[in-house]
Amino acid sequence: MKREGSLLASLGRVEGLPTAAVLVLLYLVFIVLTPQVFLGYRIYMSFFQTIPPQLVLALGLTLVITAGEIDLSFPAVVALSGFFFAWCFKHGLPPWCGFLVGLASGGLVGYINGVLVARLRVPSIMATLASQFFWYGVTILIAGGLQLDIAAVIPSLEHRVFTGRIFGVLPTQALWAAGLAVVMWFVLNRHRFGEAIMFIGDNAEVARVMGINVEKTRVTLFTLMGLIAGFAGLLLTSEINVFYPTQGQGMLLPVMAAVFVGGTSIAGGSGLVAGTFFGAYIIGSLEAGVVATGIGGYWVQLVEGVVMAAVVILNIVINEGGISVLSGAVRKWSVPVRSGSGH
Amino acid sequence: MPDPLTSQAAPSEQIPPALLLSGIEKYFGHVCALHDINLDVGRNEIIGLIGDNGAGKSTLVKILTGVFPPTRGRLAIAGRTVDWSAYSVLSAHAHGIETVYQDKSLGEKQALWRNFFIGREITLPLGFINVKREKEIAREIMLNTIGFRGKGITVDSRASKLSGGERQGVAIGRAMHFEAELIILDEPTVALSLKEVRKVLNFVHKIKEAGKAGIYISHDIQDVYEISDRFVVMDRGEIVASIAKKDISLKALDEFLLEYAHGMKDKEAT
Numbered sequence: 001m002k003r004e005g006s007l008l009a010s011l012g013r014v015e016g017l018p019t020a021a022v023l024v025l026l027y028l029v030f031i032v033l034t035p036q037v038f039l040g041y042r043i044y045m046s047f048f049q050t051i052p053p054q055l056v057l058a059l060g061l062t063l064v065i066t067a068g069e070i071d072l073s074f075p076a077v078v079a080l081s082g083f084f085f086a087w088c089f090k091h092g093l094p095p096w097c098g099f100l101v102g103l104a105s106g107g108l109v110g111y112i113n114g115v116l117v118a119r120l121r122v123p124s125i126m127a128t129l130a131s132q133f134f135w136y137g138v139t140i141l142i143a144g145g146l147q148l149d150i151a152a153v154i155p156s157l158e159h160r161v162f163t164g165r166i167f168g169v170l171p172t173q174a175l176w177a178a179g180l181a182v183v184m185w186f187v188l189n190r191h192r193f194g195e196a197i198m199f200i201g202d203n204a205e206v207a208r209v210m211g212i213n214v215e216k217t218r219v220t221l222f223t224l225m226g227l228i229a230g231f232a233g234l235l236l237t238s239e240i241n242v243f244y245p246t247q248g249q250g251m252l253l254p255v256m257a258a259v260f261v262g263g264t265s266i267a268g269g270s271g272l273v274a275g276t277f278f279g280a281y282i283i284g285s286l287e288a289g290v291v292a293t294g295i296g297g298y299w300v301q302l303v304e305g306v307v308m309a310a311v312v313i314l315n316i317v318i319n320e321g322g323i324s325v326l327s328g329a330v331r332k333w334s335v336p337v338r339s340g341s342g343h
Numbered sequence: 344m345p346d347p348l349t350s351q352a353a354p355s356e357q358i359p360p361a362l363l364l365s366g367i368e369k370y371f372g373h374v375c376a377l378h379d380i381n382l383d384v385g386r387n388e389i390i391g392l393i394g395d396n397g398a399g400k401s402t403l404v405k406i407l408t409g410v411f412p413p414t415r416g417r418l419a420i421a422g423r424t425v426d427w428s429a430y431s432v433l434s435a436h437a438h439g440i441e442t443v444y445q446d447k448s449l450g451e452k453q454a455l456w457r458n459f460f461i462g463r464e465i466t467l468p469l470g471f472i473n474v475k476r477e478k479e480i481a482r483e484i485m486l487n488t489i490g491f492r493g494k495g496i497t498v499d500s501r502a503s504k505l506s507g508g509e510r511q512g513v514a515i516g517r518a519m520h521f522e523a524e525l526i527i528l529d530e531p532t533v534a535l536s537l538k539e540v541r542k543v544l545n546f547v548h549k550i551k552e553a554g555k556a557g558i559y560i561s562h563d564i565q566d567v568y569e570i571s572d573r574f575v576v577m578d579r580g581e582i583v584a585s586i587a588k589k590d591i592s593l594k595a596l597d598e599f600l601l602e603y604a605h606g607m608k609d610k611e612a613t
Contacts (some may be wrong), residue, residue: 190471192464199461202450209408209447211433211462271453 016274018318019262022311023278026285031279033293039168041289048174049239053078053232054251055177055277058258059184060228062276065112065259066188067221067270068201069124073113074229074255076135077106079234080246084244086148095158102237103230109135109228114219124222136326140245147244152243163238173235178277180228185242185273201268257308263315275315282311350406358550359422361386361525361556362407367416369402376402377580378412389557390551391571393564393600396609399580400560404529407558408442409435420526442527445534447516449502455497456481479480480520488553489516489537489546507593508539512546519553526557532566544569564600568593576600 009077031038051163057074064071080100088098109131116127155161164172164176188194196217201208208214237243261282286304344432360383377399394400412427417423420439421500430438435574449458456474461479462474465473481498485491487511502510511531518526526578528547547570550557559570567574568588574582574596583603586596 060430186471192466192470192472195457195461195464196470198449198453202452203447205447205572206450207461209432209442209444211436213433269450 003268016262016276017315018239019272019275019278019282019311021026022261022307022314023282023285024287028190030285030289030293034289037292038289040198043292045171046288047165047281048242048283049171050174051280052256053236053239054255054284056180056232056235056250057255057278058230058262058276058280059177059273060180060225061183061255061259062262062264062271062273063188063194063197063221064124064225065264065266065332066201066271067197067218068204069117069218069221071113071124071128071222071225072130073109073128073135074225075251076247077109077138077226077229077231078236078251079243080135081117081230082107082237082243082247083245083302084145084339085146085234085237086150087143089150089153090148093135095153095156098133099158099162099234102234106226106228106230106233107223108226110229111219113226114222118215118218123177123325134250136245139294142343143243143245147242149242150237151241152206153238159238161178162235171239172221172237176235180231181273188273189269193217194222196272199268200268205266242322246278254283261308261315263312263318279311282307350410358386358576359419360384361388361417361421362558363417363422365417367403367406367413369406369417370414375580376467377406380416380582382575382582384558384583385550385554385572386556387554388572389547389559389570391567391574392558392560392577393567393574394577395604397424397579398577400577401529401578401581404442404527404560407435407440407527408432408456408529409440433531436521436523438522439522440527441521441523442524442529443511443514443518445530447553449510452501454499454501455485455496455505455513458502458513459498459520463521477521484516484520486511489549491516504557506542507535508538508542508546513534515543515550519550519555523555526555527555528559530560530562532561532563540566564597565593568596576603578603 006057027038034172037043061071061074077205085095085098085102088101089095091099113124113131114126116131117124120127162173162176165219166175184192187200189199196207196212199210199212199257200214200217207217227247233248236247258280259276260279262279263272264278265273272337286307290303292298295303349463362382362384363382364382367375367377380399380403382390392403393402396514403515405411407418408444409431409600411432417424418427418430423438425438435442450461453461460477465476465480478498486499491512492508495603496504496509502513504590505513515526515528525581530549532543535543544566547557547559551570551572559567561567572588574584574586574591575582576586584599586599
């Protein structure tokens with residue numbers, strides 16, 4: 001038995017610790033290489049400003065991947081919810097009103113994804129890929145391809161609450177994202193909804209015969225992911241005070257990377273929310289950090305790739321699942337969910 | 344602290360059977376899969392359900408577990424007639440039927456305490472799980488209900504750490520904890536080594552000792568004989584024999600089944 005494993009293995013059982021260790025190590029390396037940047041507080045405040053939207057998305061995606069599903073549509077939701085927020089504000093509605101409309105639009109997209117996946121049994125990779133194109137298309141159409149400048153939102157309470165600065169430096173969105181991480185940890189690990197997600201990702205047939213309403217749980221899960229993506233879009237739009245129709249594009253891969261760097265298994269059945277939290281900060285810090293070290297722009301992606309691969313391998317080794325967990329996952333995504341009406 | 348594991352229903356005079364099936368028929372299109380099935384299972388009786396592939400065993404089990412309803416017929420669990428429109432896999436537990444499946448009883452990557460309570464969590468307000476309470480009860484079930492002695496296995500272990508026989512033990516312990524009227528064991532020993540089969544059979548004995556009822560389905564006549572109080576033989580969608588254990592030896596049962604199979608083959612030939 002591997003139960004009496006090494007010290008490394010037992011430490012690895014503390015959720016997210018390997019990923020947190022890598023994050024600390026990464027910052028140490030950056031400090032050694034560019035102390036003038038990484039010994040100051042400004043770079044970290046800038047991370048707290050730019051990383052939260054991606055972190056929020058990664059938290060939602062952690063639950064989706066734990067359920068053995070995938071959502072590729074969240075970048076489009078970031079654009080759609082941002083548009084509604086900006087549009088409502090432009091048309092004289094109060095910011096909180098635009099905020100609610102933006103959230104609701106995300107929830108609606110998520111609900112439709114959930115219905116496609118759970119009720120119509122479209123594999124989630126296809127359903128949400130189509131959804132991604134469709135909702136970007138919708139956003140560009142209704143926005144007329146134009147960006148909306150909402151600098152006037154800055155003095156509003158909404159702006160100060162969600163994307164203000166505490167003591168003039170600390171971006172509030174970092175606290176919102178951290179708070180959401182705590183909530184999501186409890187939802188996944190201590191709530192019956194989270195337990196249902198884990199069993200469904202593990203073996204949907206077991207979940208079904210044990211009395212879990214698999215379809216309903218899947219619909220709720222995708223709706224939740226849509227709401228969370230809507231929230232991320234609001235944080236982004238509120239922070240930069242402008243909506244642009246292609247916002248969110250380019251977020252898909254870094255957000256997925258954050259989840260996997262955090263140690264969540266691609267095969268479903270278990271998810272590490274704490275790992276995702278640190279993973280998002282690793283992914284979000286890499287580019288700025290590597291650029292700051294001055295090794296040259298051509299090297300940035302190569303170094304990022306090496307770090308990501310190293311953390312993922314570290315997590316797999318520590319979680320004693322071995323390499324075998326990797327196989328089968330992609331297969332799982334490309335096969336329709338199994339019928340609920342019996343066979 | 345009240346012990347939920349040893350609380351038993353008080354004996355009363357006219358106890359209805361744990362399970363009563365009458366006139367069950369199942370058609371798939373024009374094909375008759377089950378014909379006039381009548382079966383009752385006593386409150387502390389273990390029935391061995393025997394039959395070749397295609398005899399209708401699995402169709403019957405699917406009706407009992409709520410996968411699909413029969414075309415006609417009545418099912419009563421502990422005297423309560425089941426409304427077919429309200430009966431499903433999701434509600435079978437609420438009706439008092441627990442099933443131990445060959446391979447879909449446990450979530451492999453989940454801790455054992457979660458596996459005991461999945462779908463029936465003990466919750467705090469807002470649907471959060473009372474982890475402490477669930478673990479206490481899970482520990483209790485493992486120690487006392489099923490007498491679990493797997494080395495280094497705790498309620499925090501993942502199900503994948505357990506051997507095949509131990510997993511079925513967990514599933515049986517779970518079924519017993521939730522006060523099932525009837526526990527269906529649907530070929531729980533398929534694909535297990537002899538040693539693991541032995542473990543499962545020991546767990547099944549606990550069902551009888553705890554005063555519960557069960558239907559044990561297996562291809563292995565020896566196992567069925569050891570476990571069961573009565574043998575119900577199915578063939579081509581009908582119950583063709585119901586023999587109490589005291590009326591037949593293992594050898595005689597085996598010969599009966601062989602003869603029966605041969606007899607059927609002879610009929611086919613003509």
